[in-house]
Amino acid sequence: MSLSFVVSKSDPTGARRGRLTTPHGTVETPFFMPVGTQASVKALTQEALEDLGAEIILANTYHLYLRPGHETVRKLGGLHQFMSWPHAILTDSGGFQVFSLSELRKITDEGVCFRSHLDGAEHLLTPEKAAEIQLALGSDIAMVLDECIETPAPRDRAEAALKRTSEWAKRARNYFHECAQRNGDLQQWQFGIVQGATFTDLRRESARQLLELDFPGYAVGGLAVGEPHEITCEMTAEVAALLPRDRLRYLMGVGRPEQIADYVALGIDMMDCVLPTRAARHACLYTSEGRVLIKNARYAQDQRPIDPKCTCSVCRRYSRAYLRHLFAAGEITSAILATHHNVHFYLDIMRQIREAIEFGNLANFSSEMHARYAEGPA
Ligand SMILES: [Zn+2]
Numbered sequence: 001m002s003l004s005f006v007v008s009k010s011d012p013t014g015a016r017r018g019r020l021t022t023p024h025g026t027v028e029t030p031f032f033m034p035v036g037t038q039a040s041v042k043a044l045t046q047e048a049l050e051d052l053g054a055e056i057i058l059a060n061t062y063h064l065y066l067r068p069g070h071e072t073v074r075k076l077g078g079l080h081q082f083m084s085w086p087h088a089i090l091t092d093s094g095g096f097q098v099f100s101l102s103e104l105r106k107i108t109d110e111g112v113c114f115r116s117h118l119d120g121a122e123h124l125l126t127p128e129k130a131a132e133i134q135l136a137l138g139s140d141i142a143m144v145l146d147e148c149i150e151t152p153a154p155r156d157r158a159e160a161a162l163k164r165t166s167e168w169a170k171r172a173r174n175y176f177h178e179c180a181q182r183n184g185d186l187q188q189w190q191f192g193i194v195q196g197a198t199f200t201d202l203r204r205e206s207a208r209q210l211l212e213l214d215f216p217g218y219a220v221g222g223l224a225v226g227e228p229h230e231i232t233c234e235m236t237a238e239v240a241a242l243l244p245r246d247r248l249r250y251l252m253g254v255g256r257p258e259q260i261a262d263y264v265a266l267g268i269d270m271m272d273c274v275l276p277t278r279a280a281r282h283a284c285l286y287t288s289e290g291r292v293l294i295k296n297a298r299y300a301q302d303q304r305p306i307d308p309k310c311t312c313s314v315c316r317r318y319s320r321a322y323l324r325h326l327f328a329a330g331e332i333t334s335a336i337l338a339t340h341h342n343v344h345f346y347l348d349i350m351r352q353i354r355e356a357i358e359f360g361n362l363a364n365f366s367s368e369m370h371a372r373y374a375e376g377p378a
Contacts, residue, residue, distance in 0.1 A: 002187065005019070005217070005248050009357060011361075013362050015030070015267065016245075027088050031269070031350055033271070034272075034277060034347075037059070039082065041277060042277050043338075044339055044343065046083065046084055051313070052312075056140075057085065058092065059139065061091045062097035065094060066118055071136060073137055073138075078136075079138055090143070092143050093130045099147075101117050111168075112125050128175040129145075131175045140188060142176075142188055144168065144191065144192055146168065148161075151198070151225045152198060152227070158196060162202050162209075165206065166206065169209075169210055169213055173190065173192075189216045193221040195221055196235070203238045203239050204242060207242045208242065217247050218239075220240075220250070220252065223253070224273075229259060229262070233262055237266045240266050240267040240268065249267055249270070253273055255273055261353055265366060276339075285307075285338060291373070292306060292320070294320060300321060302319065302324075306318075306341050307341070310341065314341045
């Protein structure tokens with residue numbers, strides 16, 4: 001089965017409802033991808049992810065390239081088989097981690113030279129190499145290598161990164177097409193990444209240049225890195241307006257629970273963020289009434305579930321008092337239960353958003369979420 005994407009319905013806000021079909025199952029859009037950095041969503045087993053109804057996860061190319069190595073994964077049958085996840089997987093290009101984690105790094109037109117954060121060994125990541133690694137991993141969706149820059153970035157820096165990102169995208173696309181010519185259908189989609197920092201004209205220019213390469217999907221990168229939410233939305237809207245209706249739109253690295261519907265309303269189909277899993281390990285729980293900081297003393301004798309409205313297996317069984325105790329005692333079960341709930345909460349938001357689009361009332365859902373999160377924790 002090859003890949004396809006169909007938009008089935010639009011909301012007055014501009015939100016889209018659709019379905020992505022992959023060789024590893026279908027994914028209802030818009031969707032949120034839990035982040036499985038090391039081929040593992042921290043604190044969750046693949047069984048748990050299936051119980052939660054996750055249809056797609058994200059895995060990090062940078063980490064899997066360094067350990068256990070993409071050739072090892074290829075020999076073991078690819079990432080799906082290696083991690084026993086028969087559902088869809090998106091891999092990033094590795095660029096973001098190279099720029100943020102590794103001891104850098106020399107960026108040239110050829111690629112980016114960096115030292116591994118694990119053992120200091122030197123590596124060269126090129127657009128072709130990033131594509132090659134992701135083909136070896138066998139993900140359903142692969143991202144092209146882009147140049148990530150600091151924020152806020154001066155205009156000349158943003159312009160240079162845009163130019164390089166476009167050149168790298170062209171090389172990645174050529175490499176991908178050459179592989180397809182040699183090997184037939186690669187059973188993978190390759191997405192381009194729009195850059196341009198916080199300059200609307202650069203965002204438009206970046207989108208225009210990538211559109212020439214005819215990607216099946218386009219990501220908006222380099223946002224949600226510290227700029228105000230309004231700017232993230234403004235840049236996203238600028239790009240989304242230029243993208244073809246029949247291609248997937250991916251806003252990378254977002255977002256907070258109350259912001260998700262805002263991005264969907266701008267026409268975004270897919271998102272990913274470490275927030276639900278990372279916050280869970282730091283005892284921050286997301287609920288229908290706002291955030292619950294479970295370590296707070298006020299929960300010590302609270303027999304209610306984390307979220308009385310939540311239907312997840314953790315809320316059906318355990319109390320706030322018990323979860324608070326687990327965190328206080330440093331039990332690893334605290335991370336497991338908290339992560340389970342938070343990922344359920346995010347996937348449930350997406351279910352509600354998809355339903356709201358079907359009924360044409362996403363705007364109501366969005367304002368309710370903002371109101372609840374403005375009021376603070378229950
Ligand atoms: Zn729950």
